[in-house]
Amino acid sequence: MKNSEVDTIFSKEDAAILEEVMNIAFGKASSDLARVIDIQIMLNAPQVEILKTEELMRWIKQDTESYKTLSMIEQNFWGKYAGTAILAFPSAASKKLISLFEDEDEPFEADNPLLERETLLEVGNILIGACVSKVAELLDDDQVSFSPPRLIPQVVVDNLSGANISPKFDDPDKMAILMKTIFHLQEKDVKGFLFMIASDDSMKWLKTALQNFMAKF
Amino acid sequence: MILNQILDNIDWGLVIIDREFKVRYWNRWMALHSGIPSQEIRGSSILDFYPHFQNKKFIRNFKAVVTFGNHYFFPQKLYGYMFPFRPDGNFVSEINYMQQSCTMGPLRDEKKVIQYVYISVKDVTEAYIYETNLASALLTLLEKYVDKSEMPASEAQSILEELLPVSGQEILAKHAKPQKDKDTHALIGDQLVEILSEIATSNR
Structure with a gap:
């Protein structure tokens, strides 16, 4: 999608409504995560930006420059609302994230990289699933399906590029709607970012869904 | 219906x-x-x-x-x-x-x-067996080259890491012993045995 097309399709006003929708959705997601799965997570007020893929990487770098290396969990979602979600956190915080699901009766075996990787993917799967589903549900009662999550470990922040994450972010001119929030797992003292990048195909739907959402009030 | x-x-x-x-x-x-x-x-x-x-x-x-x-x-x-x-x-x-x-x-x-x-x-049993056999054949082949001094152990190790599926590499990492205890040649042999025994005893 070209820059001009996005401008006509997705306005700043739309972005502001989307921020509001995300705010409500993330509030519901964090309360359900606490109630059902016992994960105490704080999700900051989200920010929505319309930008080029090239700028997207600059944004992520800028947000994460205080971390030396970054680990990311990437998961594609599809439905009327489709795109890619990325949960980014400092690599050094991996152990803390893993301990979210540590069973007191059965502590994790030390130095089991396979188990560690799968537990991080599980954490990502649950957090991304909760947030994406709530946004889709609130907008148009849409049902989203997910592809298996993928772990991108230990990326040096300075070397971060679209190609590190996915070939679809390798086109510098491609436009994306970036939805960003900071997540904070209070008990574990872990902070990171959740980025949701809507696909080209879902932009039209997103705009209509936002208008329909506003029409309810 | x-x-x-x-x-x-x-x-x-x-x-x-x-x-x-x-x-x-x-x-x-x-x-x-x-x-x-x-x-x-x-x-x-x-x-x-x-x-x-x-x-x-x-x-x-x-x-x-x-x-x-x-x-x-x-x-x-x-x-x-x-x-x-x-x-x-x-x-x-x-x-x-x-x-x-x-x-x-x-x-x-x-x-x-x-x-x-x-x-x-x-x-996915068939794919698993195929992958396992492939990994085992690769390890055997590399060990043979290293045994005959046709390939430095370090190079065999790099090939192994590049070609083995992620899980195989993780098994390698898990079982790797400090280099000071053994020379690299023996290390590859050990890893081969350990990987194969891991596969054999995984009871899957």
Whole structure:
């Protein structure tokens, strides 16, 4: 999608409504995560930006420059609302994230990289699933399906590029709607970012869904 | 009716359970491989038939599926299998249990409320055996080159790391011993033995 097309399709006003929708959705997601799965997570007020893929990487770098290396969990979602979600956190915080699901009766075996990787993917799967589903549900009662999550470990922040994450972010001119929030797992003292990048195909739907959402009030 | 025929004829296992873990659907593939007929398991809790599902991880992800509509994936590399079925006859001598790749996802009623959870089960034993044999052949070949001094051990190690699937590399990392204890040549031999014994004793 070209820059001009996005401008006509997705306005700043739309972005502001989307921020509001995300705010409500993330509030519901964090309360359900606490109630059902016992994960105490704080999700900051989200920010929505319309930008080029090239700028997207600059944004992520800028947000994460205080971390030396970054680990990311990437998961594609599809439905009327489709795109890619990325949960980014400092690599050094991996152990803390893993301990979210540590069973007191059965502590994790030390130095089991396979188990560690799968537990991080599980954490990502649950957090991304909760947030994406709530946004889709609130907008148009849409049902989203997910592809298996993928772990991108230990990326040096300075070397971060679209190609590190996915070939679809390798086109510098491609436009994306970036939805960003900071997540904070209070008990574990872990902070990171959740980025949701809507696909080209879902932009039209997103705009209509936002208008329909506003029409309810 | 046609849909039922499809679900009963696909080469996948399909189970549908409700929010109380009761089995609502058990396709023919599941009946054939488990030896449990559909009429016997339908209406019963899956936890009664497969008590190993009664663990925090499964319950947590089940809740995530019914609450958020998440999907959860049980990759063969971590779980080996979800349902302890005998493998197809061709693989009985090589492996104890059918290797499975499973997915758990939500099913909604007409009001879009998640009422059920499906579990799909794919038999990936053949691919697993193929991958394992390939890794084993590669290791044997590299060891031969290193033995004949036709390849430096370090180069063999790099090839190994590049070509082995991620899980193989992780097994290598897990078993790697400090270099000061052994020379690299012996290390590769040790890793070969350990990887093969890991595969042989994984009891999958």
